[in-house]
Amino acid sequence: MRIDILTLFPEAVNAVLGEGILRIAREKGLVSYHLKNFRDHAKGVHQSVDDRPYGGGPGMVIKCEPVFAAVREVEKADPTPPHRVLLTPQGRVFNQKVARELAQKPRLLMLCGRYEGFDERIRQGFAWDEISIGDYVLSGGELGALVITDAVVRLIPGALGNEASSSDESFGQAGWLEYPHYTRPVEFEGMKVPQLLQSGHHAEIEKWRREQSRERTKQRRPDLLDG
Ligand code: ADE
DSSP: OOEEEESHHHHHHHHHSSSSSHHHHTTSSSSSEEEGGGGGGGGTTTTTTTTTTHHHHHHOOOOOHHHHHHHHHHHHHHHSOOEEEEEEEEEEEEHHHHHHHHTTSSSEEEEEEEEEEEEEEHHHHHHOOOEESSSSSSSSSSHHHHOOOOOHTSSTTTTSSSHHHHHTTTTTOOOOOOOOOOOOSEEEETEEOOGGGGSSSSHHHHHHHHHHHHHHHHEEEEEGGGG
């Protein structure tokens, strides 16, 4: 998979891509990351990427020219047409189902905004999948793009050491929360690992984990059990 991220802060984004699973997936050749600062396409001595809104009002608006030029240039860099993602609180809300959907794409292009928002013609000029990472307002799309990248890349077969891990965990196969985990020591400050987990009875353990998973989901996120 190829991931292009258009941002005014490529160094900040790059720092996150350079650690953990995201870095390992790149090293394994499962994904490549391409960062583009769309300020490089801004004209004039000040290279402004934003301007005051027509009609007045607070804040600044991301200009068309640098974004159109950057999107076009980045798209030309590879013949694979990208699935374009616009990070915005106005988008559909990201979740594990959307992550699975995006993980099927050969190429993602994500555009991160700043300031009050995008000139509306940026929306009109390209086909975007507008995505919000939650019902709150961030100061830019970068954290959203990184959240999406992380959730998607770990779903690429081979990205995680153990293939079972991504289907076992919360929101995995059944869409339930994860069961409790324990590791050594068997007793810590008076708190013990449940006997059953030490018993080696795999079928029983499996059953216990399913029950725990369901109970946790019922307690904490009953909305996930509906349907
Ligand atoms: N940009 C600002 N807020 C955002 C959000 N909640 N999701 C995605 N992009 C954003």
